[in-house]
Amino acid sequence: MPKIILSINAGSSSLKVSVFSYESSTSTPKQLAVIQIAGLTAPPANLSYDHGDTHIKHQELSNISGPEDAYQHILSHLISDKSLSELNHEDNIEFACHRVVHGGSYTTPVRIDRDTYHHLERLSDLAPLHNAGALAIVKAVHEKCPKTTNIAFFDSAFHATLPLPVRTYAIDPEKAERNGLRKYGFHGLSYAFITRVAAKHLGKEVRETNLIALHLGSGASACCIKGGESVDTTMGLTPLAGLPGATRSGDVDPSLIFHLTHDAGSMAQSSTKELHITQAEQILNKESGWKAMTGTTDFGTISKKASEGDERCRLVVDMLVDRIVGYIGSYFVKLGGEVDALVFAGGIGEKGADLRRGVVERVGCLGFEIHEGSNREPGEGLVVEVGESEEGPRRVLVVQTDEQAEMAGQCVRESDQLRRPAK
């Protein structure tokens, strides 16, 4: 009887769940269904579902107010789908894999027990848009599916290889050490997936592969990958640093916040007993980014309006391109010019042809060149070439990144170990 894995990805604007089956720890997990509720930050939320012959796209949902609600809805949907016979009861789920954005000092997946749960709870303040939602779902799985083993996979783990000078902030070293104040980096499950599939596509070993990878979704980041390992990334102590996002400012002068509000340090209304968010964090994480500049979090709409002459939308697109090319330049230097490919991924990276063209044109001086036809219509496939040159260095790729598949793959490989409670 195949075993079932539910792979749960709580992003800042969406909840994505993939259902996998597997036979043994040496087999490849088989994807059975993918279900997603998007638009959590821009109601109404909408559901998409793909399983066998059932394809639901953008079915509007009312009464979904957050990731926990979204999870309950997804679980009932999966269980009531009679054609998904492998999952007709909660007890069928052996593992639930949870994408937890901030893992602090954890560098490998961990089985979630009472201790790890409380440890992760304490990290929630560092990733206020993410960890709390993921933990609410862990709780829901624990209550609804008591036979399921919960495993946390960390977005920060891929960046455990960041060199000391890169991960160090120029602050008091003792205070930094005591409080864990350093660059962690995020979107690591996505970068691990991207590195593996891009290396395979390029016909190289992972340990020989150098990439400049861009994960551009509601949260956006870039990563410099040398010999298959992260050597720099744009997010920092929290996912706020680096590129701007849907509701995040990205990098600003740290003093700016004191000019934007007079009570930066007081607790925001959205704070709860479990989660402490200051006004400063609330404004920079939830009330900034392109939502603040254009009124929408949907970059597809912004991009379209920009091409129709809307000045604010044009500014948002140009600003994002400006920040991205700055990081590409920096990472190109860090890789000594030895770059196998520039990779676009995440909702915007995968769907935003105009943005890809804008970025690649600006880094033309480094030898990258877009192929207009394949960029417009990238075609199907996990890895697609959109650059002019399809051999040699300076390739431009679009990767359909899949954080859920990354977790399921790791879970299967380590299933014998993960099944056992920690000593």
Ligand SMILES: Nc1ncnc2c1ncn2[C@@H]1O[C@H](COP(=O)(O)OP(=O)(O)O)[C@@H](O)[C@H]1O
């Ligand atoms: N056609 C499009 N062009 C550019 N961006 C798009 C398009 N369609 C969707 N997007 C953007 O993709 C983003 C969602 O990306 P995704 O990686 O799924 O997000 P999350 O951060 O929630 O995981 C949204 O900001 C959405 O606006």
Ligand SMILES: CC(=O)OP(=O)(O)O
């Ligand atoms: C870390 C992060 O920003 O994740 P997401 O893009 O899914 O919001």
Ligand SMILES: [Mg+2]
């Ligand atoms: Mg995401």
